[in-house]
Amino acid sequence: MNENPYSQPPPNFSPNDPYASSNNPYASSNPYGMGPDAGPGSDPAPGAQQANPYAPPSLGADAAPWAQPELAGSLPLAERGTRLGAALLDGLLMVGAMLPGVALVAVDETAMIVVMMLGILGLQIYQWYLITNTGQSLGKKWMGIRITMLDGSPVDFVHGVLLRSWVMGLLGQIPFAGGIIGLVDVLMIFGDERRCLHDHIASTKVVIAQY
Known part of the structure; x- marks a missing residue:
């Protein structure tokens, strides 16, 4: 009876499976420090803190202080002369917007x-947009000052534009009383708080913009 050539192990055959023995280099511990059961669904190690992927981004220490109410509330008030300069610059821009006409x-x-x-409407819309998003008109930006709420938080459209500008504009149209209201608005800047009448109506103040 002939021997089956396939029943004999080939020459130099080792009965030890290199992939099943301790000599397998891939059977050693994971160099990345994860156990065999570690994976996306595994539990974190006891005491380990996991970052919340749904948490909003943090402002961080480098964020502008005007965007952080606890810091913006401590910013110094803008000087009266600086506020006047910003108003004059905005007025000159208005004149420039009328020149093409x-x-x-x-x-x-x-x-x-x-x-x-x-020209006037286009400039005003742009100024209102800047105030709503940055608290600064072009004149205020160039003079380095910013409108904030009394607690230092950023203004929105209602407080920065509607109450601060539109309401004052309507009050100024009142016959006889409009001129007096406008004068009172200007003179109130000389108070200790350096807040005009439109600041009191909108609960705002003007501070030095450090960023």
């Missing part, structure tokens, strides 16, 4: 009025 005075009076109104 003025150039049409010899061409068409209706076109002049339309272009002037569009």
